[in-house]
Amino acid sequence: MDRIVYLDYNATTPLAPEVLEAMLPYLREDFGNPSSIHRLGRRAHEALARSREVVADFLGASPEEIIFTAGGTEADNLAILGTTSAAGEGERRHLIASNIEHHAVLAVLRHLESRGWGVTIVAADERGRVTPERLAAALRPDTLLVSIMAANNETGVLQPISELANAASEVGALFHTDAVQACGKIPVDVRALGVDLLSLSAHKFYGPNGVGALYVKTGVPCNAMFLGGGQERALRPGTENVAGVVGLAEACRQVQASLDTEARKLARLRDELEAEVLERIRGSHVNGRGVERTPNTVNLRFEGIDGRKLVNALDAAGFGVSTGAACDAGATGSHVLVGMGLDREAVQGSIRVSLGRYTKEEEVRTFTRALESAVETVRANRDFVEA
Numbered sequence: 001m002d003r004i005v006y007l008d009y010n011a012t013t014p015l016a017p018e019v020l021e022a023m024l025p026y027l028r029e030d031f032g033n034p035s036s037i038h039r040l041g042r043r044a045h046e047a048l049a050r051s052r053e054v055v056a057d058f059l060g061a062s063p064e065e066i067i068f069t070a071g072g073t074e075a076d077n078l079a080i081l082g083t084t085s086a087a088g089e090g091e092r093r094h095l096i097a098s099n100i101e102h103h104a105v106l107a108v109l110r111h112l113e114s115r116g117w118g119v120t121i122v123a124a125d126e127r128g129r130v131t132p133e134r135l136a137a138a139l140r141p142d143t144l145l146v147s148i149m150a151a152n153n154e155t156g157v158l159q160p161i162s163e164l165a166n167a168a169s170e171v172g173a174l175f176h177t178d179a180v181q182a183c184g185k186i187p188v189d190v191r192a193l194g195v196d197l198l199s200l201s202a203h204k205f206y207g208p209n210g211v212g213a214l215y216v217k218t219g220v221p222c223n224a225m226f227l228g229g230g231q232e233r234a235l236r237p238g239t240e241n242v243a244g245v246v247g248l249a250e251a252c253r254q255v256q257a258s259l260d261t262e263a264r265k266l267a268r269l270r271d272e273l274e275a276e277v278l279e280r281i282r283g284s285h286v287n288g289r290g291v292e293r294t295p296n297t298v299n300l301r302f303e304g305i306d307g308r309k310l311v312n313a314l315d316a317a318g319f320g321v322s323t324g325a326a327c328d329a330g331a332t333g334s335h336v337l338v339g340m341g342l343d344r345e346a347v348q349g350s351i352r353v354s355l356g357r358y359t360k361e362e363e364v365r366t367f368t369r370a371l372e373s374a375v376e377t378v379r380a381n382r383d384f385v386e387a
């Protein structure tokens with residue numbers, strides 16, 4: 001197999017070997033349906049219950065507040081569609097999100113707007129932060145729900161979630177945070193944050209694809225999106241993905257055991273990378289610099305560069321990075337960077353580098369050198385870059 005130095009951990013992470021080990025029995029001999037009464041069913045049911053406790057503990061929640069889903073997108077959809085459906089034709093018909101949210105939030109709000117909901121999109125500042133003042137200006141007495149992400153997938157910029165949630169609760173609005181990029185990278189505690197709903201996704205922190213969870217605080221009205229059986233308190237019917245959920249729980253357990261050390265290592269590598277790039281490559285910048293970020297993420301901008309060309313040149317040299325979120329890979333480029341006020345050329349000249357658990361110090365060094373020469377090559381061939 002082609003060897004690649006993988007520096008795209010915000011897109012997805014490799015499955016940790018320990019997570020795979022924990023999952024395997026539930027794909028082989030313990031394959032039962034958790035709703036079956038016989039011993040195989042009971043074993044699956046117990047695995048599900050144990051996993052729910054682990055995920056709840058990871059978030060500082062109670063087990064009955066955890067709804068397993070098929071990933072982050074589904075958790076975000078359930079949070080927004082579920083609470084708006086439960087509110088029905090009530091007096092609160094207004095929703096708020098920021099302009100740097102993932103499409104799993106923005107697309108749902110656009111859909112609801114087309115169904116008559118009032119929607120306000122709050123703009124992040126030039127460093128990618130959604131400030132409590134900007135949120136306060138958008139809140140209304142009829143605001144039902146505010147959805148603002150804990151950490152941005154492209155820049156890593158952290159949002160002041162507890163202050164934002166507090167502002168929302170002052171007008172009686174619910175607060176959802178998409179913590180898909182925060183979980184596994186920084187401590188996340190639902191009670192300390194003061195949120196009502198929180199989404200996470202296993203594949204962003206060494207668990208399997210296609211499994212995630214939504215925290216729904218006890219007492220928060222939320223309806224199901226799908227109809228069927230009574231699984232997951234009937235909020236997410238369908239036979240549970242037992243192996244996936246066991247994998248999610250094991251991934252949580254591992255993060256809990258190593259979060260501080262891992263975060264310190266990643267921040268050191270990331271800071272070294274940033275400093276080297278800024279020093280060695282003229283016309284280079286860091287998007288979202290100077291504000292708190294996840295320790296593994298750096299969004300780099302190069303003057304006079306097409307980021308897609310740069311990503312391709314780096315791929316040819318054996319390094320996997322990205323221009324931003326996979327869903328923004330088209331011609332318009334990152335809505336997050338546009339949302340931070342960058343012009344078209346700056347947006348297209350940006351790439352995201354995201355480090356992770358298996359990133360080695362020497363890989364970061366060789367990457368910096370490869371980046372320097374790739375930037376030179378792409379700049380030298382600028383005339384040949386198609387629009």
Ligand SMILES: Cc1ncc(COP(=O)(O)O)c(C=O)c1O
Pocket residue numbers: 011070071072073074076102104149151152153178180181201202203210211212
């Ligand atoms: C911030 C954020 N929210 C939601 C998602 C969607 O998660 P999933 O891939 O599990 O559907 C992603 C993944 O790209 C993300 O980065």
